[in-house]
Amino acid sequence: MIKLFRFLKPYAATVAAVVMLFFLQSMAELYLPTLMSDIVDKGIYNGDTSYIIKTGGFMLLVAGGSAVCVIIASLLASKTAMKFGRDLRKKVFERAESFSLNEFDKIGTSSMITRTTNDITQVQTVTVMIMRMMISAPLMCIGGIIMAVQKDKGLSWVLVVVIPLLVGVIAFVASKGVPLFKAMQVKIDKLNLVVRENLTGIRVIRAFNRIDDEKKRFVAANEDLTNNAIKVNLIMAAMMPLMMLIMSLTSVAIIWFGGIRIDQGDMQVGAMMAFIQYATQIMFSLIMVSMMFVLIPRAQASAVRINEVLEMEPEIIDPKQPDNVQKQRGYIEFKDVTFSYPGAEEPAIRNISFSAKPGEVTAIIGGTGSGKSTLISLIPRFYDIEGGNILIDGVDVRSMTQEALRTKIGFVPQKAVLFSGTITENIKYGKEDATEEEIKNAAEVAQAMEFISNMKDGFDSEIAQGGSNVSGGQKQRLSIARALVRRPEIYIFDDSFSALDFKTDAKLRAALKSEIKEATAIIVAQRVSTVMDADRIIVLDEGQIVGMGTHKELLSSNEVYREIVSSQLSEEELA
Structure with a gap:
């Protein structure tokens, strides 16, 4: 898929702006729990109303700036991905136009249609996700760990237990879902082939009274694709409750052991609240990464198919220095x-x-x-x-x-x-x-x-x-x-x-x-x-x-x- 990203060069400045905006948004998100902790520990605990108002106002400003960054970055990322998809479709279509009949025979018309539409849509969707998450997800994860440890080292062992558990769940889901995602494009090709043959050959089908047979062909291809999609969705559906369960148990563990540390005077309430938020940010960033790991293989399979078209050299090419045509006409x-x-x-x-x-x-x-x-x-x-x-x-x-x-x-x-x-x-x-x-x-x-x-x-x-x-x-x-x-x-x-x-x-x-x-x-x-x-x-x-x-x-x-x-x-x- 990295090969296809060369077509993002015209939008390098926009991509850089998106990255910077998401970086600022991530930094703001990481700073908010600390501000909240300060309000609780320094403002509420000491009854300092002016500190609460001052810090709360600054907190609102940071949250507002974060929201503005997200909105602008999402808009730029979506526009860039749409233009990237448009350019890819144009390149694939232009290359297809240069093919001889032999190349068309190799790829197949139905597959060519899928590559120009569905495959490019898959790559386009993942491009948006990558631009949105390639900075925010790793930064939120690493930054969240650093900030959580700073708040309380003694409670960090909870993260040492939870993070490997989350990574294990993600790896398991990916191992089951990735092969099914890869198979999806081939099954879409098959469905397109059946539909195309039915639409173009409708007269022959009716003339030979084979409508029921063609219905069976379509149902078989459709069921195959549907069953594959259901399996993928069941795996994805099972992942979210598992993640949420782990997150809920993590919050309970933090509150339980954090309460003990507060009772012993080793931790403040605000610090515990911030720790919970950082733990939540870490786990959400891992969920975002897991989504990328699941969708990227499907997009990768699509990218391979797109690159196959773009890299296929037409057998019939124009000479670099064509011979001059003689004065004879039509001989x-x-x-x-x-x-x-x-x-x-x-x-x-x-x-x-x-x-x-x-x-x-x-x-x-x-x-x-x-x-x-x-x-x-x-x-x-x-x-x-x-x-x-x-x-x-x-x-x-x-x-x-x-x-x-x-x-x-x-x-x-x-x-x-x-x-x-x-x-x-x-x-x-x-x-x-x-x-x-x-x-x-x-x-x-x-x-x-x-x-x-x-x-x-x-x-x-x-x-x-x-x-x-x-x-x-x-x-x-x-x-x-x-x-x-x-x-x-x-x-x-x-x-x-x-x-x-x-x-x-x-x-x-x-x-x-x-x-x-x-x-x-x-x-x-x-x-x-x-x-x-x-x-x-x-x-x-x-x-x-x-x-x-x-x-x-x-x-x-x-x-x-x-x-x-x-x-x-x-x-x-x-x-």
């Missing part, structure tokens, strides 16, 4: 490219070589798992290749900045993703400064104008989270419009026409021809009708290119392509 070349997913026994694609030029449409077709989507995800560098080279405009993608590379590309993913907001905002996601005319043109080419105009507010109609208030085909058309408005050098369509009916598919492809005639287009498709007119068709099978050419050339020479075509088209259509 793509794969040279003997091989790629494996982490932990995979076999490469997903291997020895891939082809080129695609502006003004051409390159189609990629193949069976399920043949590597189509993997191949095109390497162009915008979502993953880094294992061997070979991918050149864009004559420059290796690894020698370009990610921003420069992705600015050249209009990407339409296989699974259409929309964001909450208006239709206009979703289309403008492709080009922030797009004009109204550009937005409408992109929508027309994407065959989205018809359903947009039928919506109540047209382009100002709201899209729900995840695009749940539009159909799959409508989502795909809006995704295509988002890529078109960008007017990039390279268009990548990853099976982006699968949710469209044949009529809309044909109209869209016809409209696209004129729109992307000066750009390079790569289309991944399952339908033969979508790729038939492409300038070049690449046939993939088990991660390798097994055929390349036009529809007619492949139909006559490539067995794999012929099987795909015959499975979709009739003899009359083939003829």
Whole structure:
């Protein structure tokens, strides 16, 4: 957790002020019992009213100063901890944004959400406690012992017995509670995972009538977390009565043995009263320390998870001196490219070589798992290749900045993703400064104008989270419009026409021809009708290119392509 405190550097002056204020408050708290003792022993005992008023007034002043210090220090500590948490969330989010898909696969989405929210909250809470107690608790404990011994050495043996007993109770509670606190974060991760899968997969769950099974999954994860939390709370609940019992017995012992010493003339009443207060301060400071010992391990577990994100180096990083992009626009070349997913026994694609030029449409077709989507995800560098080279405009993608590379590309993913907001905002996601005319043109080419105009507010109609208030085909058309408005050098369509009916598919492809005639287009498709007119068709099978050419050339020479075509088209259509 100490590693994370480097983010407190901007607030060093505020932290120093908090420490100083709590120091002053602790000194004031330690001084108050002595003043009270003096009032009893010197004022009340001697009947000196003026001394009582004078010392009592000073006592009120010290107590008021202590209260002011606590209020200001608590306010500064809380504000600093909130800003510290804000900065941490920003750092974690920024680091997550720089991750490749491989890093996301390692951490997991649900765990990433927990780390950004719950874990940072744990660290934030403990930071407030540390700032409030790192000075006051040790000072109150050590100062209380010194002041108590000064008041009466003969009664100090009570503290010699009580303090080890309290420390033993705290150690026992910590040994039982710390493992449970550490397990809490993992169980929260599991609950988040179950909830997230239920919310995102609700259609599948209902379609397969698995609602009861998912309820059982949720109840199991929820019960696991609840039982863990109950165990922790039972331990913490048992600690406080034990502490209070020890404190009460200590007060009884002090009064009992203090009374004997007063009777023998070895101690005064005021001194005994001060001794009781110092003993109480010592024990309360130990309780505060015990709270820190219990909460810090949980925060430490959270800090480890946060540091794991912050220290995880992204596999895909920008070169320090990116190569200058050549004058060619949209030229793509794969040279003997091989790629494996982490932990995979076999490469997903291997020895891939082809080129695609502006003004051409390159189609990629193949069976399920043949590597189509993997191949095109390497162009915008979502993953880094294992061997070979991918050149864009004559420059290796690894020698370009990610921003420069992705600015050249209009990407339409296989699974259409929309964001909450208006239709206009979703289309403008492709080009922030797009004009109204550009937005409408992109929508027309994407065959989205018809359903947009039928919506109540047209382009100002709201899209729900995840695009749940539009159909799959409508989502795909809006995704295509988002890529078109960008007017990039390279268009990548990853099976982006699968949710469209044949009529809309044909109209869209016809409209696209004129729109992307000066750009390079790569289309991944399952339908033969979508790729038939492409300038070049690449046939993939088990991660390798097994055929390349036009529809007619492949139909006559490539067995794999012929099987795909015959499975979709009739003899009359083939003829």
